[in-house]
Amino acid sequence: RYEEMLTFADEILLSEEELTPAERNLCASAYKNVVSSRRAELKVVQAMAAKAKEEDSLRESLGKYEAEIEKELTKVCHNLIKLVEEEVIPNKHHIKGAEAIVFFRKMLADFN
Numbered sequence: 001r002y003e004e005m006l007t008f009a010d011e012i013l014l015s016e017e018e019l020t021p022a023e024r025n026l027c028a029s030a031y032k033n034v035v036s037s038r039r040a041e042l043k044v045v046q047a048m049a050a051k052a053k054e055e056d057s058l059r060e061s062l063g064k065y066e067a068e069i070e071k072e073l074t075k076v077c078h079n080l081i082k083l084v085e086e087e088v089i090p091n092k093h094h095i096k097g098a099e100a101i102v103f104f105r106k107m108l109a110d111f112n
Contacts, residue, residue, distance in 0.1 A: 002037065005030035006076070013088050018096055024103050031080050031111065038073040042066065077111045084108055 009027040012019065019027075049062040084104050088095065095101050 002030055002033040006034060010079075010083065013083055016091070019100070021099075024100065028103075028107055031076065034076055035073060035111070038069055038076070042069050042073070045069065080111050081108060
């Protein structure tokens, strides 16, 4: 369900209202959980590929799946970075106060 949360998180980030700490945390949590699940999938696929040394067809399939996961992971991270850099930070309604500015700068660092 974290994938679905991304849609709502994006809507929250694109809103014209100042974001509450709870809304900021919801958005960060949605992205963090999607990225974490992809990273876990990637580790499993890499472990399976390491064990499948002599099975070329399996290693090839796992390699393709690994590339697909990496592509999805990159897309999610780039989407968040673009959203924060181009929409959230320039929109002064979102970031009133040092705490909000630090939150979004940290978010950029976490997903970069």
